[in-house]
Structure formats: structure tokens, C-alpha cells
Amino acid sequence: MSGVVLALVMFAALFGLIALAVPVGVAMLVTGGVGYALIAGAGPLLDHLATAPWYTAASYSLSVIPLFLLMGQFATAGDLSRRLFAAANACLGHRRGGVAMAAVGACGGFGAICGSSVATAATMAQVSLPELARYRYDGGLACGALAAGGTLGILIPPSVVLVVFALLTEQSIGDLFAAAVVPGLLAMAGYMAAIAVVVRLRPAAGPAAPPAPVAARLRAVAEALPVLVIFAVVVGGIYGGVFTPTEGAAVGAAATGLAAVVVGGMRLAGFVDCLLGTAKLTSMIALILIGADLFNAFLALSRLPMEAAALVAESGLPPYAVLWLILLGYVVLGCLMDSLSMILLTVPVVWPVVSGLDFGLAPAELAAWFGVLVLVVVEVGLITPPIGLNIFVIQSFAPETSLPRAFRGVLPFLAADAVRIVLLVAFPGIALAVLRLGTG
Numbered sequence: 001m002s003g004v005v006l007a008l009v010m011f012a013a014l015f016g017l018i019a020l021a022v023p024v025g026v027a028m029l030v031t032g033g034v035g036y037a038l039i040a041g042a043g044p045l046l047d048h049l050a051t052a053p054w055y056t057a058a059s060y061s062l063s064v065i066p067l068f069l070l071m072g073q074f075a076t077a078g079d080l081s082r083r084l085f086a087a088a089n090a091c092l093g094h095r096r097g098g099v100a101m102a103a104v105g106a107c108g109g110f111g112a113i114c115g116s117s118v119a120t121a122a123t124m125a126q127v128s129l130p131e132l133a134r135y136r137y138d139g140g141l142a143c144g145a146l147a148a149g150g151t152l153g154i155l156i157p158p159s160v161v162l163v164v165f166a167l168l169t170e171q172s173i174g175d176l177f178a179a180a181v182v183p184g185l186l187a188m189a190g191y192m193a194a195i196a197v198v199v200r201l202r203p204a205a206g207p208a209a210p211p212a213p214v215a216a217r218l219r220a221v222a223e224a225l226p227v228l229v230i231f232a233v234v235v236g237g238i239y240g241g242v243f244t245p246t247e248g249a250a251v252g253a254a255a256t257g258l259a260a261v262v263v264g265g266m267r268l269a270g271f272v273d274c275l276l277g278t279a280k281l282t283s284m285i286a287l288i289l290i291g292a293d294l295f296n297a298f299l300a301l302s303r304l305p306m307e308a309a310a311l312v313a314e315s316g317l318p319p320y321a322v323l324w325l326i327l328l329g330y331v332v333l334g335c336l337m338d339s340l341s342m343i344l345l346t347v348p349v350v351w352p353v354v355s356g357l358d359f360g361l362a363p364a365e366l367a368a369w370f371g372v373l374v375l376v377v378v379e380v381g382l383i384t385p386p387i388g389l390n391i392f393v394i395q396s397f398a399p400e401t402s403l404p405r406a407f408r409g410v411l412p413f414l415a416a417d418a419v420r421i422v423l424l425v426a427f428p429g430i431a432l433a434v435l436r437l438g439t440g
Contacts, residue, residue: 003039003302010035010298019420024341025284028291037299042300045050048297049067053290061167064287066282067249068158068319071230071256073274078260080124080227084109089131089209090217096205097199099135100145102194103128107149108188109224111156112231113256117339117382121150126395138205139401141198144277145382145404147216147390149411151379154185154339156236160346161339161375163245168347171367174238179368181235183424190416191231198412208358226259229406239434245247252265285340292344299348319357323425326350327377342378365432371429373424380417383410391429 010031017027037045056062075081088102088109095101103124111120132142156160157177166173199206212220234252237243243251257274262265266274299305312322333342354370361369382390385407395406405417426428 004304004307005411006035006038006175007299007302007304009116010295014295016398019362023287025287025289025291028288028295028341028345032291032295032298036294038303039298039301046186048294052293052297056290056293056382057168057286064161064163064249065285067246067253068160068163069281069285070253070274070278071158071249072116072119073228073258073277074115074253074260074266075110076119076123076268077270077274078256078264080113080224080256080259080264081106081110082127083220083224083263084227085124085127085131087220090220093209094211096203097141097195099209100137100141100195100206103132104141104149104152104188104191104195107305108152108156108184109227109231110185111150111153111276112158113227114153115152116160117151117379117390118393119318120153121146121393122397125394129397132417133237133398135184137206137207138409139398140405141195141205142400143391143394143398143406144409144411144413145191145195145381147168147388147394147410148194149188150371150390150394151382152184152187154244155180155187155379156373157181157239158249159375161343161378162371165343165347165374166367167369169351169367169371171364171371173293174241175364175435176371177235178239180222180375180430183372183420183431186423186430187376187417189380190420191413194412194416198383208222211227218270219433222306223263230255230259233433247251265418269370288341288344292341295345296348305349305352308349309356312353312356319359321424322353322357323359323373326354327373329420330374330380330385331375334384335379339375339378339382343374347374361428361432365428365435368435369424369428369431373421375423376421377419380414380421383413385410399432 014031015082017023017030033045036048044293085106087104089099090097092102092105106128107120107124110124114120114123119144125276128146129142157180159180162176162180166176195206230252233255234248237251238245238248328346330346331343333346355366359366382388388410391406391410395401395403
């Protein structure tokens, strides 16, 4: 059996184990280990396992991940999510569909200090669903808005998935963060536009709330201001070269922790809970990273990435046709796997293919553009029926809304995503605007 055929067999085995509810990290360890041993032998496999897991988990570059995770824990414990929603609702709630728009805006703000789609969706659901129910919003629209808004957690920087993509492709984390800013804002605008269309067609789906007094609006915005300041300092500092990504994550974690104590009332018990939550999430991610390292080492031995790149080069397909096929594959995978596992599993295979194509972009720009595109289509997978994870998360907080109704509610947001993907593919400058501004 050739290395390429063995790699395809192990991919099938990997997805089979995932379908059987085996943890993704364990599934990659098992299939990668078996494939590695079949190609190189048991001895080299044991040599690899003696050192690689330690170097993977102890890598300084990856220390940025637990720090960003700690930011999200502090933001949740410090009640910053409620403050974000209150500020957005004070400014938008008086419009038809405005409470749902406020939920999307708050998701974007919380995603800027959280970095996880599922965590963003779950946290904002607890904060905003009662308010949406109070004003009798349609259950499908409410669930759809929050499920779509939750996806902003992995796109708006700082994003753990973007960090991993940058490390896998050996690119600048700051460049990836800069490239994600405009697409993230475009996503928020697109989701709000989808809500506006829905309530125009069905006014009863999103009634307007009473307008808040000007003083109340200013007070609500002032209470949410720490989140915006932290986002500007962290992302601006990293991209501006004031500090490294790890230093920026440390500054962000410290600032968010301070905000959680001062404005959110977090105390020692909450601080300990945040540390424990971060440790659990970090351990889970470390297992996935170790499994992905072994599986990717096996793929390198099998020569699948190189053979795939050569096959595409010889196929004669236009670069954009190859890109669309890859993006379609990511949408399908996004319905089945979490974003981090998908990035770790697929980027070592598809990046050599994409980097060998001519899109008229410099290598750093190509990596930033492709990284953002991948994240956008992964987002789509998180809300695509019938398995969209975010929809299940939101519906669990709103059991009075049936699952089919929640899936129907997300359709307008999928239409907004489709428009956004077409725009980002057709006009790479949208994603590269901030990056080029900094280098221009």
C-alpha cells in the first residue's frame, strides 16, 4: 500500500472514530500513530513520542493560547457580557429588530475578548434571550441571530484559531489579526442587515423596544467601554509592534481580570474558577495539538500534502476553482468537527496546495487572506443544518423554540454569509485593507 493510499485510509478511520464519539485528540493520536508505525516502524514512532509531545505542549509560541482563554474566562466571570449587551441594546433596541441586532453587536464585542464561538454563543444566549423573549421576538429569529452572532467569537481577533493557523503556516499572528478585523465587522453588518430584512418582511418577528433616555445610553456605553479599550490595546499593540502576541495576550488577560474585579465584582472564588476553567480548556487543546502533531508527522511521511499539491498543479484547474473546492470542503467539515481540530487536521494538507497557486498576492498577503477565508467558511459550518453546533447550543437555552424552527431562523444569516464569502473571494483587498494600511 502506497503512503498516499494509507493516508486516505487513515483519514477515513479518523472520521469513523470521531463519529463514534472518540475525542478528536485521541482519534488523531491513534490513527496517526498507526499510520506512522506502518510507514516508519514502531521504533521511530516511539522515538517521536518520546520528545514531540513535550515540545508541542511546552512551546513558547503556544503560550499565547491559555492567556487568551483566560481573557475569555475573566470576561465571563466579570459580567462584561451583560454590560456589552446593555450598551448595544440601549443604542439599537428602539429600532424594529433592534434587540436582536444588539445581541449580534454584543456577540462581536464579547468575541473580541473571548476567542471561542461556542462560548460566545452560550454566554450571550444567557444574557440576551430573556430580553428577546420579553419583547416577544420570534423564537426562530432570536435563535438564528444568536447562533450566527456566536460565530464572531473565532473571527474577531484575538482568536485562538487564528493563532494556530498562523503558527501552522509560519505567518505573523499580528498580520492574521489585522486581516480579520474588516471581515469581522462586515459579518456583524451582514447579520444586522439580515435581521432588518426579516423584520421588514415580518414586522411581528422583531418588535421595537421603548427608546432609552440619552443619559441611560451614555451610562450603558460607558460601562462597556473597558472591553473596547482592551480590544484596541491588545490588537493594536500586537499589530503596531508594541509587544509580541504573547505579551499582548498577557496584557489583555491582566486588563480583563482587572476589569472583572473593578467593574464586575469578581472575587477570589471567581478568580480560582477562571484559572480552573482555563486549565481544563488548555488541557483539551493540548491533547488536540499533540494528536495533530503526530497525525501531521504521519502525513508528511506519507507525502500526501506534496502529492496533492502536485496533482492540483498538473490538473490545469484555475486557482479560483481550486479555492472554491477547498472552501466547500471546509463548509462540510465545519458541520462535523470543531474549528480548532479542523484547522490542525487540514491546513498541513491544503496550505501547500494554496501557496502553490497564483492569486497575484504576496506570500504574507495570501496567507492572511486564505486564513480569514477558512475561518469564515468554518463559521458557516457552525450554523449550517442539520448539524450546526451553535444552533444546538442556543436552542438548549430556548427549549420553547423547536429545533426545526431554530434551523429555519438561521437561514437569512446563511444568506448573509454567502454574500460575504463571495465578496471576500472576489475582492481580497477587503480582508487585506488593514494589513496594507499598516505596511503602505
